[in-house]
Amino acid sequence: MQMSHPRRRHALRWLALAAAGATVPAWAQQRPEPAAVEVWKDVSCGCCQDWITHMQQNGFKVTAHDTGNHAVRARLGLATKYGSCHTALVGGYVVEGHVHADDVRRLLRETPVALGLAVPGMPVGSPGMDGPEYRGRRDRYDTLLVLRDGGNRVFRSHS
Known part of the structure; x- marks a missing residue:
């Protein structure tokens, strides 16, 4: 049984698309979901909102609680x-x-046995503390890997 021209073209197009998809590795076919971030902050904190914007601009999906x-x-x-x-x-x-x-991406990639990361205080130049009101000033600071026993080690130094 012979297919009509339009039906055959349609079938050939689907076969070509399927064949092309089969040659693309699975990791290239799927886009990873953005990592979910749940954040708790004060409702009036502008630098917290700037940090949230930084995370969103870097591919994270953020849910904020103003509590x-x-x-x-x-x-x-x-x-x-x-x-x-x-x-x-x-x-x-x-x-x-x-x-x-x-630093958060690295944490998620390396999955160390730890409680998490901390940048104590509010160092100028860190994400969210880097707006125009600081006139380009940048303090040196460390991102700490906080261990489950309460200790820490430097995860990354920022200058």
């Missing part, structure tokens, strides 16, 4: 000495303060 962060930081087991103005949860890790998106 403050002190109670959630304590609930998640992070010591006050690591505190900053917002606390986030990403991939089961605590992320405290103005942590750079690249």
Whole structure:
């Protein structure tokens, strides 16, 4: 039985598309879902919103809670000495303060046995603390890997 020209062209087009798709590796066919970030902050904190924007611009999907962060930081087991103005949860890790998106990506890629990352305080030049009002000033600061026993080590130094 012979197919008509339009039907044959349609079938050949689908076969060609299927064959082309079969030669593309599976990892190239699928786009990874953006990592979900849940953040707790004060409603009026502008630098927290700037950090959220930084994370979104770097491919993270952020849900914000304007309820403050002190109670959630304590609930998640992070010591006050690591505190900053917002606390986030990403991939089961605590992320405290103005942590750079690249550091979070590295954390998720390496999956160390740890509580999470922290940038204590609010260092000028860190994501969210780098607006025009700081006139290009950049403080040196460290992103700390906070261990489950409460200790830490430098995860990355920023200058």
